[in-house]
Amino acid sequence: MGVLFVVASIFSVFYYWDPTRTFIKRWQEPDPYIFEAIDPTLFAYDPVTSLSVHGDDDIHRVRHQLISIVWGEEGIPFHRMPNKTRLSIQSDPGITAGCHDVEIPHTRRRLHCEVHGYAHWSNLAGVDDLTVSIDNEYTSSIGYFRPQDPNGVLVLYQHGYAGTYHDQHRIIERLISDGYTVAALNHVSYGDNRCPDGRPEYCYVGWGTFQVPLPMRLHFTPPVVAINYALSQGHVRGIAMIGLSAGAWVTAVTAAVDTRVDISFPIAGVMPKPLVRGNEWPKAERYEPLINAASFPDLYVLASDSPKRRQTQIFNQYDRCCYSGLRPLLFADSLKTFIGHLTGGVFNVVIDESHPRHKISRRALAVIADELRLLSEDPKN
Template sequence: MVCALGAVLSLLYYWDPTRTAFKRLMPGGDARFEHIPADTASLPVSEWVTIRDAADVRDRRGRLLTRIFGAPTLPRDLMPQRVVRHIEKNPGKHHTCLSPTGPAVVHLLSRMDTIIMRALACEAAYYRRWRNLAGIDELTGYLVKDWYPYSIAYFRPKRGNGRLILYQQGLAATYHDQHRMIEGWVGEGYTVAALNMPGYGDNTCYDQRRYCRGTLMDARFGTKLAMAFLPPVVAVNYAMAEQRFRQIAMIGVSSGAWVTLVSAAIDPRIGVSFPVAGVLPLAMLKGKEESAREIVEGLTDIAGVLDLAVMGADRSGRRQVQIFNRYDRCCFYGPRAAVLAPLLAEAARKLGGRHQVLFDETHARHKISRWAADRIMEAVNGSGTAAP
């Protein structure tokens, strides 16, 4: 009886509809989730959009690229130092796996410090029977001696639809936690490049022999900024060398939303971008959100957060959709972004692009929900309620 009662209470607490209701009814919930704070409403947000025309975009983009990569042009010819084809069949020599592998048991049996180190060589075999999967390539490069490599999982469909999705995971997790979402995309014909934040998954020298031996990349790619923003560029370079794509989309959650914001601003090949559960002007950040400053530190003197968003939708055919979890238990919650939506929409419209801000009210977690995933795919495919 006690176990049954506990099960019911757990279901009620973790079920998204009841959890959302709890958040709304909690003390202070109305002020936190339903109203724009007075200190936010009084901010001079209209002054924070300074991109006016295509010349402004070109100037800021060149300056951002110089700050990140040491040159005013995108390194479009830069390819992975090493490519392992069909890693799901032939993972090669790798370090002992830190945690029990496989999607069903890893969160039940592993500590957080091992979950965030899940390695592609340990996990790829669990993906080999995915519907429509032709193979997984691992793309790697050695950035900082004895410290940081990058590793990208490149999922190739048997029957592709000509669309590439870059998926950027945030902190406290790896893209393996999103295996069901990635599996669904591959099943529908999307090519997917999955990326982790620096220091997560295979983006460390934990597996010294596999990732941190041999020739280092050029020193200009070993900076803190390049470590975050180079892998998406390399992923697009590799993908475009493999085949032609009619659409390139980038999706990032939490800290990954900030990488997505900057990547779309500096790389116009990304046609549609989706920062999810993250990204507000620095003056609006509260509590845990403050850690996001580190990701864009050194860039916002060139282009503020709102200008970066506009640069991701700077011409006809380019678009950005920012999605906020209104009842997020962690951060970037509430309706604060509503004061930004009309400014961003108008600035993008003047450049020929489109910018939208959406609020997900279906759950109270820090994640990409089914509702958000549906809105994202509608926009990627140019159909449905979120389409132009």
């Protein structure tokens, strides 16, 4: 029996090992265009011809249009602060009251129920809960992780569907250990994000039903407020944003409209519309005024519109969810060249072949760490 247990354990380890899983995914997939090759019908795609930005005036015009679509006449809320701030909640011994009374779904994991698990992190000074209210109908919660020895760089992490930012606790812990301040955000209606007054249509925005005024505010006001709050604390000189899956879309748009974001990392979640297949494009991202104002390549240009700003997109070649394969090669080099000549900004695409999952891998984290170092070590920031 002991031998069988050991054999079963070894088999389980190798079965779930990323190289093994990658081999299995490749072997099981009969369509070569999913992972290994590019569909020849896509070769005619030219990302540059889809652009509506060809100079500074275009960049300002499209950005202003996007801001108006999201926030209306008010414009981007650069001076707005959280409606409520609870400091160092990890030190409150009663913060987890009621957390174990009911089983909490994976997509509803709440900061106050998870925070004691983070209290032991190296270099962590505290975890704050920032609350942002929209129309007194929708409440967004931001987990604000403060390092004891900050390096002056704020990193926003935006999660997507199928979980919460607590799933990325190892990445957040690594960032805190390295001195980064982290503002962690969930997708609309996930985690602590709530519709407290029985107006579910606000939460439906996260699923692509737009029945409230200026619905895109629910996605893009929280990251702007997180930046405002961090800057008000007086220790931030550089800003980066990381987004996974649907969070990649939030990251791409936020970096396009808010020039305070120096470096952005959309991961496994944004691709020019002509290259998208199946159900890869979530309904929440199909807000007609927004997509009519700017193509995805336009967003990439706006996020890299000066020599100080850069965007690195990361795709998982063998992703079991979406945005897999080699399609990003169809726009990577041409947009990199175009953006470099037009703005002096930097645009890069990385295809991660190290695993078959919909995640931020060790390789992706290494890429991110190298680029974040540019901010933390740059004396100009």
